[in-house]
Every structure is written in structure tokens, then in C-alpha cells.
Amino acid sequence: MKRPFAFRFWMVLITLGMGFAVLAARAFQVQVLDASTLQAEGDARQLRVVTVAASRGMILDRNGEPLAVSTPMDSVAGVPEELLDEQAKWPQLAGLLGMPLSELDKLVRRNAGRGFMYLKRQVNPDKAGRILNLAVPGVSLVREYKRFYPAGSSVSHVVGYTDVDEKGIGGLELAFESSLRGQPGAKRVVRDGKRDVIRDLESLKRSVDGADLHTSLDMRLQHLVSRELEAAWRENKARSATAVLLDARSGEILALASQPGFNPNVRRDLGTDRSRNRAVTDVFEPGSTVKPFTIAAALDSGVVQASTTIDTAPGRRQIGRHTIRDTKNYARLTVREVLVHSSNVGAMLVEQRLKPDALWKMYRRVGLGNSTRCGLPGELGGHLPAASRWGPAEHATLAFGYGLSVTVLQLAQAYTAFANDGRVIPVSILRRDAPVQGWRAMSAQTAREVRSMLADVVSEGTGSAAQVPRYRTAGKTGTVHVATAGGYSEHRYVASFIGMAPADNPDLIMAVLIEEPSGARHFGGSVAAPVFSRVMAGALRLRNIAPDARHSVDAKSDLPGGAA
Amino acid sequence: MWIDGRTTALAVLVLVSALALAWVRVASREAFVDWQKLQRQRDELNIEWQQLVIEHATWSVPRRVEAVARDDLDMRSPADDEVVVLRAGEQP
Numbered sequence: 001m002k003r004p005f006a007f008r009f010w011m012v013l014i015t016l017g018m019g020f021a022v023l024a025a026r027a028f029q030v031q032v033l034d035a036s037t038l039q040a041e042g043d044a045r046q047l048r049v050v051t052v053a054a055s056r057g058m059i060l061d062r063n064g065e066p067l068a069v070s071t072p073m074d075s076v077a078g079v080p081e082e083l084l085d086e087q088a089k090w091p092q093l094a095g096l097l098g099m100p101l102s103e104l105d106k107l108v109r110r111n112a113g114r115g116f117m118y119l120k121r122q123v124n125p126d127k128a129g130r131i132l133n134l135a136v137p138g139v140s141l142v143r144e145y146k147r148f149y150p151a152g153s154s155v156s157h158v159v160g161y162t163d164v165d166e167k168g169i170g171g172l173e174l175a176f177e178s179s180l181r182g183q184p185g186a187k188r189v190v191r192d193g194k195r196d197v198i199r200d201l202e203s204l205k206r207s208v209d210g211a212d213l214h215t216s217l218d219m220r221l222q223h224l225v226s227r228e229l230e231a232a233w234r235e236n237k238a239r240s241a242t243a244v245l246l247d248a249r250s251g252e253i254l255a256l257a258s259q260p261g262f263n264p265n266v267r268r269d270l271g272t273d274r275s276r277n278r279a280v281t282d283v284f285e286p287g288s289t290v291k292p293f294t295i296a297a298a299l300d301s302g303v304v305q306a307s308t309t310i311d312t313a314p315g316r317r318q319i320g321r322h323t324i325r326d327t328k329n330y331a332r333l334t335v336r337e338v339l340v341h342s343s344n345v346g347a348m349l350v351e352q353r354l355k356p357d358a359l360w361k362m363y364r365r366v367g368l369g370n371s372t373r374c375g376l377p378g379e380l381g382g383h384l385p386a387a388s389r390w391g392p393a394e395h396a397t398l399a400f401g402y403g404l405s406v407t408v409l410q411l412a413q414a415y416t417a418f419a420n421d422g423r424v425i426p427v428s429i430l431r432r433d434a435p436v437q438g439w440r441a442m443s444a445q446t447a448r449e450v451r452s453m454l455a456d457v458v459s460e461g462t463g464s465a466a467q468v469p470r471y472r473t474a475g476k477t478g479t480v481h482v483a484t485a486g487g488y489s490e491h492r493y494v495a496s497f498i499g500m501a502p503a504d505n506p507d508l509i510m511a512v513l514i515e516e517p518s519g520a521r522h523f524g525g526s527v528a529a530p531v532f533s534r535v536m537a538g539a540l541r542l543r544n545i546a547p548d549a550r551h552s553v554d555a556k557s558d559l560p561g562g563a564a
Numbered sequence: 565m566w567i568d569g570r571t572t573a574l575a576v577l578v579l580v581s582a583l584a585l586a587w588v589r590v591a592s593r594e595a596f597v598d599w600q601k602l603q604r605q606r607d608e609l610n611i612e613w614q615q616l617v618i619e620h621a622t623w624s625v626p627r628r629v630e631a632v633a634r635d636d637l638d639m640r641s642p643a644d645d646e647v648v649v650l651r652a653g654e655q656p
Contacts, residue, residue: 055610055614058617065621065624066617066618066621069614069617069618069621070614071611071614071615071618072611072614148618150618150621150622150625151621151625152625152627154625154626154627200596200597200600201593201596202596203596219626220626223625223626223627223630224626227627469644470644470647470649546649546651547649
């Protein structure tokens with residue numbers, strides 16, 4: 001029997017069946033055929049690879065005091081397209097960003113069409129929070145690091161600075177960029193519809209923080225040097241001033257300062273002439289400060305003794321068309337006195353007794369005219385003419401420091417030979433944990449003899465302003481005319497002093513250079529030596545160095561308690 | 565269907581391993597989340613530490629210490645005739 005409604009039954013069945021078939025087909029298409037594209041679309045909306053910031057290493061002084069530290073700041077970022085739809089909130093936003101509305105307007109419109117822009121970089125977290133609370137669509141915070149320099153301008157020439165992206169631009173920040181900089185990592189995160197990260201999925205690459213840099217500097221000594229140098233720079237109305245303080249035994253740079261200075265925390269000072277580290281980037285003719293090496297070369301080769309007399313009368317000599325002059329006619333001088341009175345004629349006559357290349361070899365051995373390669377960026381090598389090119393005039397002028405150019409740091413390094421019984425210790429801006437041997441530049445006997453002459457320079461010669469109460473110091477003054485196109489300027493000078501203390505067993509070496517002092521005085525002995533004296537008085541105390549000149553000081557002053 | 569002991573055992577092992585895989589994935593995600601949390605905590609502590617380092621350094625710059633000692637505490641360096649040097653084995 002034919003069922004009633006059979007037709008309808010089949011109709012319903014087929015219709016439903018077709019419906020299911022369509023659904024199944026669609027499901028098959030979505031789940032199997034298009035799965036990979038759809039999955040990718042979904043992931044693109046949800047999953048994000050974000051970078052994990054790595055912090056930059058600190059720069060520390062030898063005792064661990066921080067000289068440069070990074071701290072996170074929030075930068076305000078925006079999506080221009082979304083911002084353009086929210087102009088009602090702009091006045092409020094501009095207020096918190098600290099810019100006029102017109103500026104915000106210009107900024108957003110200029111970046112229209114980009115997917116991302118910075119509204120303001122590196123705002124403090126407190127303000128950043130208030131900006132986020134405005135809940136302007138398209139505005140978000142990006143974590144960035146900002147560099148702080150707690151010591152400010154006192155050590156800025158050495159430490160240098162970074163750009164706004166924390167990339168080293170000058171000084172140690174630039175020189176050690178690769179080790180200070182961290183390696184940012186990456187991780188995959190899930191974001192919700194509001195683009196907030198709701199969970200971390202996996203780490204793709206671990207971030208590696210930058211390594212700390214331990215320098216050889218001592219903040220307390222650095223402060224002392226930079227304070228006294230700045231005072232001298234101002235007092236003498238000088239164009240620039242530079243000073244280096246070395247540990248005489250290890251060659252470590254304990255302090256290094258330049259004037260004019262800059263504050264690395266103030267961005268507008270950066271990259272100007274003020275931010276140059278003159279101790280390594282500027283060369284000068286050393287003048288009389290290299291006479292000790294002339295004397296050392298002569299003593300070393302045995303052509304003179306400290307007591308050999310030299311007749312400098314009448315205080316001048318004619319070499320070709322040049323006249324070499326002393327400040328007065330000293331007549332007969334011992335070699336020791338040549339140094340004590342800084343006689344140019346005497347130095348010239350001592351050099352004439354040497355083999356033609358002996359002085360050149362001595363200058364080379366102590367590193368004059370050669371970069372110290374201590375790692376500070378922009379260091380110049382200076383210039384020392386090849387021995388084969390020395391004529392009679394060169395022999396004469398090079399004997400008292402004209403015709404070659406050096407940096408202050410080089411000169412300080414060369415003096416380590418006198419402090420270490422003949423061995424030059426290469427300077428270092430990084431802390432040294434093991435002593436270095438250096439190399440021999442002269443015999444120990446010669447070094448000690450010259451050192452005792454240098455002590456006489458301070459106690460009875462041109463360097464008397466470098467005396468330090470209670471200590472015996474040794475050093476040499478220098479005053480050179482500034483070289484100009486076609487000769488030397490009559491009234492522009494570079495005044496310098498370089499010395500060590502205590503004289504018998506030097507612990508510190510300091511070089512001071514004052515360029516073009518335009519005050520009442522211009523001699524190295526009257527402009528640069530006092531800086532040495534004031535710094536050494538404080539530095540020797542801070543370093544706990546026992547006074548070595550108690551007899552002479554005791555004789556002069558009446559000490560309470562009747563110290564013997 | 566023909567089933568012997570070994571097949572059953574394998575089937576059970578496959579099932580166990582499948583479940584274990586799911587369990588390990590969940591566990592690893594949880595551990596990862598924990599790790600992230602600890603890392604964030606570490607980062608926050610690092611940040612606080614860095615800010616304290618900066619604060620400490622700012623308060624202790626020699627320039628400021630000197631100013632405080634001189635101006636607020638009325639201190640000064642001893643004058644030359646106020647210094648007595650004592651040496652081991654010597655009577656002052």
C-alpha cells in the first residue's frame with residue numbers, strides 16, 4: 001500500500017539532506033581547504049611577535065660608582081589614522097603632552113598614512129599613566145630606556161653620551177657600544193580585541209642585557225680635577241683647559257677632564273665643540289715639558305752627567321735663520337740646572353752631543369707622537385718627524401719641544417717612565433686588575449736622576465707653584481707660543497705643567513694644559529702648576545699617601561703637639 | 565575485528581601518550597606563564613633598583629656632598645698647621 005504523504009516525506013528528507021550537504025561542504029571548505037589562510041588571518045589578528053627590550057650596561061668608576069645608568073621611560077605612541085578620528089580629545093591630549101594644539105595637529109597630519117608614530121618620547125611614568133588614562137583610541141605607551149648621567153658634567157668627556165635610541169655617540173658610550181648594548185629578544189603573545197596583550201605564548205629569542213663597563217676612573221678624584229680645572233679655566237680666561245691624572249704605577253687614568261664642558265643630561269649641549277675630549281683629540285707642541293727626555297737621552301748614552309757644565313752664554317744661539325733664546329743669560333749651567341731653569345739653549349747644546357737619531361729614538365720609546373690606543377674614541381697620534389728629516393734647525397727645536405705634536409694623555413703616559421724607574425706603563429681607561437709590565441725606555445739610574453732634577457724644578461726652579469705642603473713633588477713646566485699659519489703667535493700661549501708626587505716614590509702623575517690663557521699670567525709655572533698643586537694636595541690625602549717631606553715642612557710650621 | 569594483547573597494549577600506550585602530550589602542553593604553557601610573571605617581577609625589581617642607583621648617585625655626587633659639608637654643616641678642610649702626621653713607632 002502506498003503510504004500517504006510519501007512524496008512529502010521524501011521532499012523533506014531531500015531538502016534537509018541537501019541543507020546538511022551544503023553545510024558539510026562549507027565546513028569542509030572552511031576547515032580543510034581554506035584552513036591555512038583563515039588560520040593565518042586569525043593569528044594575524046591575535047598573535048604578535050613583540051620585542052623584549054634589553055637594558056644597556058652601566059658605566060661604573062673603579063669603586064663601582066655609577067657614571068651612566070639606563071632607566072626605563074615611557075614613550076607615547078599613536079596610530080595617526082585612529083587619532084584623526086578622535087580630534088575631540090586633542091586639546092586634552094596636547095595639554096598632557098605639553099605641546100600646543102597646533103603642534104599636535106601638525107605632527108599627526110604629517111604622519112598620516114603611517115601605521116605608527118611617536119607623539120612624545122621619554123616622558124616620566126607618572127605623566128605617561130595620566131595620558132593612558134585619557135583612553136584616546138590609538139594612543140599607547142612604548143617602553144624605552146633613557147640614559148642618566150648622575151655625575152653630570154664632571155666626567156662627561158670620558159663617558160660620552162648616547163642618542164635618544166640609546167646608541168653610543170661619543171666617549172666610552174661609543175667606544176664600547178658593542179659590549180654595553182644588549183641584544184633584544186622576541187616573544188610571541190596573544191592580544192585581545194583592544195590590542196592589549198592577554199598572555200605570553202612562547203619565547204622566540206631570549207634578550208641579553210648589556211655588560212657593565214668598569215672604568216679606571218675614581219669619581220672623587222675626577223671631581224677634584226674637574227673642579228680645580230674649571231676654576232683655573234675661568235680665572236685665566238683660557239680658550240680651553242685639559243687635565244689628566246694617572247696612577248703612576250698601573251697607568252690607569254684616574255681622572256680626565258676638559259673645559260669647556262657639557263652636561264650629558266642636557267641634550268642641546270651634545271655634539272658641539274664643547275663635547276670634545278681634548279685630552280685625546282687635540283694635539284699641541286709640548287715645549288719644555290719634553291726637555292726631561294732630552295736630558296734622559298743624554299744621561300742614558302753617557303755623553304753628559306748631571307753635573308756636566310754647559311756654557312749657554314749669551315743666552316741665545318743662531319741656527320740658520322732661527323734664533324734660539326733663553327729668558328735670560330744663564331751663562332754656565334750644569335745639566336741639572338738646564339732643566340731647573342728650563343734653558344732652551346742648554347737643551348739644544350745637550351742634544352748636539354747626542355748621536356743624530358738618539359733623541360728621536362727616546363721620543364719614540366716613550367710614545368710621543370703615537371696614539372696611546374687606550375680606547376677613547378677620536379684619539380689622535382700627534383706627529384714626530386722621522387729622524388732622517390731632522391736638519392740642524394729640527395735638532396735644535398725638537399730638543400726643547402717644538403716641531404712635534406702630542407696629546408696631553410701621551411705626555412702623561414711618557415712621564416710614567418720617570419715614575420717607574422725607566423719603564424713606560426701604557427695608560428688604560430679600564431680598571432686593571434693585574435699589573436702590566438710596560439716597556440723600558442731608559443735605564444733605572446737615568447730615570448731616578450731625572451726625577452730628582454724634576455723635584456729640583458719644583459723646589460727651586462720654574463715649577464715652584466706646584467709645591468704641595470708636606471709632600472715632595474717633581475715636575476716640569478712648559479710655555480709654548482701657539483703655532484699659526486707661517487709662524488708662531490707673539491701673544492698667544494699654551495701653558496702646561498706635568499709632574500708626579502711623591503717625588504721619591506711616585507703614586508700619581510698629573511698633566512695640566514691651559515690653552516691661550518688671557519688673564520694676567522701665561523706661564524706654565526704660574527697658570528698650570530697651581531692646578532697641579534691643588535689637585536695633588538687633595539688627591540694624595542684621598543689616596544692615603546704618607547707625607548714624605550715632613551722635615552722641610554716641620555721646619556717651616558709650628559705643629560701643635562710638637563711633632564718631631 | 566581481530567585484536568590481540570599487543571595491539572591493545574599499543575593502543576593504550578598511544579592513548580596515554582596522546583593524553584600526556586596534551587598534559588605536557590598545558591603544563592608547559594602554565595610554566596611559561598609563571599616564568600613570564602617572574603621575569604616581569606624581576607624586570608620591575610631591576611627597574612626599581614636602577615632608579616635607586618640613580619637616586620643614590622644623585623644624592624652622593626661629590627659636588628653636592630661638598631656643598632652640604634661646607635654650607636650646611638660648616639665643615640672645612642684642616643689648614644696646614646692643623647694637621648699632625650703620626651707614624652708607627654714614633655711619639656707624637
